[in-house]
Amino acid sequence: YTMVPASVYLGFAASIIWVAQGTYLTSAAHSHAYDYKLHEGTVIGKFNGEFWGMFASHQLVGNLITLAMLRDEEGGRTSGTTLLLIVFLCSMTVGIVLMCFLSKRNGKEDALQDSPVTFSSSVGSLLNSMSNLLLDIRILLVIPLIAYSGLQQAFVWAEYTKEIVKPTLGERGVGGAMAVYGVFDAI
Numbered sequence: 001y002t003m004v005p006a007s008v009y010l011g012f013a014a015s016i017i018w019v020a021q022g023t024y025l026t027s028a029a030h031s032h033a034y035d036y037k038l039h040e041g042t043v044i045g046k047f048n049g050e051f052w053g054m055f056a057s058h059q060l061v062g063n064l065i066t067l068a069m070l071r072d073e074e075g076g077r078t079s080g081t082t083l084l085l086i087v088f089l090c091s092m093t094v095g096i097v098l099m100c101f102l103s104k105r106n107g108k109e110d111a112l113q114d115s116p117v118t119f120s121s122s123v124g125s126l127l128n129s130m131s132n133l134l135l136d137i138r139i140l141l142v143i144p145l146i147a148y149s150g151l152q153q154a155f156v157w158a159e160y161t162k163e164i165v166k167p168t169l170g171e172r173g174v175g176g177a178m179a180v181y182g183v184f185d186a187i
Contacts, residue, residue, distance in 0.1 A: 014142030024102065025051055060184025062088075078171045156181060 025047055033043040065087060069080045133139055157178075166179040 024153075053186060056182065056186035059185055060179050063179035063182055067172060067179060068175075070172040070175060072170040072172045086135040 026044060029047040030040070032047075033040040049152050066084060069087065071079045071085045073079050116172055161174045161178065169177065184187040
């Protein structure tokens with residue numbers, strides 16, 4: 001009764017965050033390419049590659065922290081979970097604070113705010129762009145790959161760790177096994 005609403009909320013919130021991340025990253029890359037007179041596509045590719053490399057490393061770092069902090073006790077209990085939660089909450093708080101220092105790289109956003117674009121015309125333009133994208137056969141062919149990737153991650157993070165790693169290595173060992181998975185995922 002809590003998992004489904006939490007999943008719906010997470011899915012909705014994550015979509016907003018990922019769109020914002022992509023928009024900011026592309027804007028920063030475009031501005032950097034303009035400032036240093038570099039090829040825009042190359043800079044966007046490098047920015048995305050560096051971002052995703054750092055993002056994938058969260059699996060390694062987070063799971064190594066988990067491996068170091070959790071301790072298996074007798075009776076199948078695990079100690080250190082409260083401290084682990086506090087460490088992760090502090091890490092998240094530092095990330096949020098650092099996000100507040102992101103800067104606007106150029107003045108193009110100000111020009112857009114002064115333009116006579118109405119809400120209905122921007123929504124209409126957005127819906128038109130979405131429908132054109134959904135009619136592109138290449139996008140439709142990518143959907144099964146996205147679904148496969150999600151199912152694969154769900155299997156590794158849930159079933160594999162629960163049914164294979166935890167009985168073999170204990171709850172603490174899940175962090176080590178997933179750290180190894182994170183290394184190969186980042187590569």
